[in-house]
Amino acid sequence: IDLRKHAGVHPRVGAADVVPIVPIGATTIDACREVAHEVGRRIWTDLHIPVFFYGHGEEWTLADIRAGRAQPDLGGPDLHPAAGAVCVGARPPLVAFNVLLPDTTVAEARRVARSLRESAGGLRGVQALVFELPGGRIQLSMNLFRVDESPPDSVIEELRHRGVHLGDQQVVGLCPAVAANDAASGRILEARVGAAVAREGGRGAGQAGGDELAALGQRLAKEAESLAALGSSQEELLAGAERCAALPPVLQAAGQLDGELQSMAHLAARGLRDALSEATRLRYRARMAALDRRLG
Known part of the structure; x- marks a missing residue:
């Protein structure tokens, strides 16, 4: 630029x-x-x-x-x-969250933004501005800096409750798994951390020499791409947690595990696991028990 x-x-x-x-x-x-x-x-x-x-x-x-x-x-x-x-x-984690407001004037959108702001008595942890994009599109642009209290889905629910007509949603940057909605698919913070572990481990395996390690390096590179694109559904978050938790023993067997990669993999798996709802944990009790044993 x-x-x-x-x-x-x-x-x-x-x-x-x-x-x-x-x-x-x-x-x-x-x-x-x-x-x-x-x-x-x-x-x-x-x-x-x-x-x-x-x-x-x-x-x-x-x-x-x-x-x-x-x-x-x-x-x-x-x-x-x-x-x-x-x-x-x-700064602490936040979610940069944008929503298009079709059939809404700039003045109406600004009134909505003003009413959402924490500083004006709105939702906790919400900062909001309005921008007019090319083509006359109206964008409600928000920083959600208390994602445990006002995640994207809570903001959307509030807007719908007020009768606001909503268009496309966009997460800019990364989103903690605990706050992820559909707009955060492919942008989940902990999944990207897990992807970095797989990518680095795969690079090391590929450089170590030997056909077996080279093949492992290629598989880990593909796993990194897949984790980076992880979706936000409960089933995908659970599978992502399991996959991140499985990385350390694989890397250890390949001679590529160090303390930093182990900590990162554990952080990724734990963060994805903590984003699971109680209903998901009850539905997949056996998988949860196995995951928790692996995480210690």
């Missing part, structure tokens, strides 16, 4: 714009802030693109930065002519 030629309606300060560092598993938000500062230093040193630090422990919010109330923490004050700047920071 070259900002000198780029056009769009969403607020932004750069081509990459925002690089959030998000804690998952036992990782702390303070550890994420340290990583964010390291990433920011690399961006400025290697790419000479100014960096704003935002989020946990920082002076500025994204709103401050986009409103021009902040100066870059690294570089600046002038931004890169083509790439702008990058906002790097530590």
